[in-house]
Amino acid sequence: MTTPLLEVWNLCASYGRAQVLFDLTFRLHQGEVLALVGRNGAGKTTTLKAIMGLVSASAKQATFKGKSLAGLPTYKIARLGLGYVPEDRRIFTDLTVEENLETGRRPAPAGRSPWTPERLFRLFPNLAEMRGRRGNQMSGGEQQMLTIARTLMGNPDAILLDEPSEGIAPVIVQMMAEAIRAMKAEGVAVLLSEQNWAFAAGISDRACVIERGEIRFQGSMDELMADEALRAETLGV
Numbered sequence: 001m002t003t004p005l006l007e008v009w010n011l012c013a014s015y016g017r018a019q020v021l022f023d024l025t026f027r028l029h030q031g032e033v034l035a036l037v038g039r040n041g042a043g044k045t046t047t048l049k050a051i052m053g054l055v056s057a058s059a060k061q062a063t064f065k066g067k068s069l070a071g072l073p074t075y076k077i078a079r080l081g082l083g084y085v086p087e088d089r090r091i092f093t094d095l096t097v098e099e100n101l102e103t104g105r106r107p108a109p110a111g112r113s114p115w116t117p118e119r120l121f122r123l124f125p126n127l128a129e130m131r132g133r134r135g136n137q138m139s140g141g142e143q144q145m146l147t148i149a150r151t152l153m154g155n156p157d158a159i160l161l162d163e164p165s166e167g168i169a170p171v172i173v174q175m176m177a178e179a180i181r182a183m184k185a186e187g188v189a190v191l192l193s194e195q196n197w198a199f200a201a202g203i204s205d206r207a208c209v210i211e212r213g214e215i216r217f218q219g220s221m222d223e224l225m226a227d228e229a230l231r232a233e234t235l236g237v
């Protein structure tokens with residue numbers, strides 16, 4: 001396998017005096033989808049926040065494209081090429097779809113063709129149909145897709161996606177799955193935090209099962225699919 005894009009060793013995180021992540025170690029490779037799955041409160045969101053420098057955390061080592069993330073503010077981590085789409089949709093509701101996309105535009109690294117609205121509309125065909133619509137006239141799922149598309153306008157190498165399927169209509173969940181597959185085909189790596197097992201299983205190459213802040217399983221999605229006892233115990237599916 002290639003050198004990992006994102007590498008995290010012994011990641012620990014706390015809220016005040018309460019430790020919620022315990023020695024998480026995993027790697028994300030270029031163009032793969034790695035799912036963090038686990039029950040409510042297992043620590044998935046905190047893992048993504050810890051990587052982005054948004055919660056108090058320590059890791060023996062955390063690197064992205066070989067560069068240490070230690071002590072970097074969130075915006076510098078993003079500028080290294082690590083996009084982050086939090087659970088709450090962060091679009092500008094007064095701006096149109098196209099205007100929202102423009103707010104995310106950043107130059108592509110040398111030698112890579114940049115994402116453009118037109119290219120993104122091929123990935124998210126439903127956004128193409130509403131390019132002139134303002135954010136406040138979009139459903140939650142459409143806003144979520146727009147948030148992902150806007151993050152891609154920054155030309156990241158990888159994206160951390162926090163529960164993208166949560167609370168959105170099944171038809172949009174389906175479109176989201178297709179868009180994530182297409183992103184992967186374009187070489188973007190995805191670290192996905194998900195409670196929706198069917199969604200995660202349908203799009204991910206590998207999985208980490210998190211239980212009470214610890215990794216209980218790490219391996220291919222096929223292996224996890226085959227281990228019914230582990231899934232029942234840790235995920236209830």
Ligand SMILES: Nc1ncnc2c1ncn2[C@@H]1O[C@H](COP(=O)(O)OP(=O)(O)OP(=O)(O)O)[C@@H](O)[C@H]1O
Nearest residue numbers: 015020038039040041042043044045046047193195
């Ligand atoms: N701001 C906070 N302050 C204190 N404790 C928190 C805070 N946010 C999360 N926690 C706690 O940290 C633990 C992990 O929460 P986290 O949100 O990372 O889990 P999760 O797996 O993402 O769950 P969910 O699917 O509900 O988002 C939980 O016990 C939660 O109660």
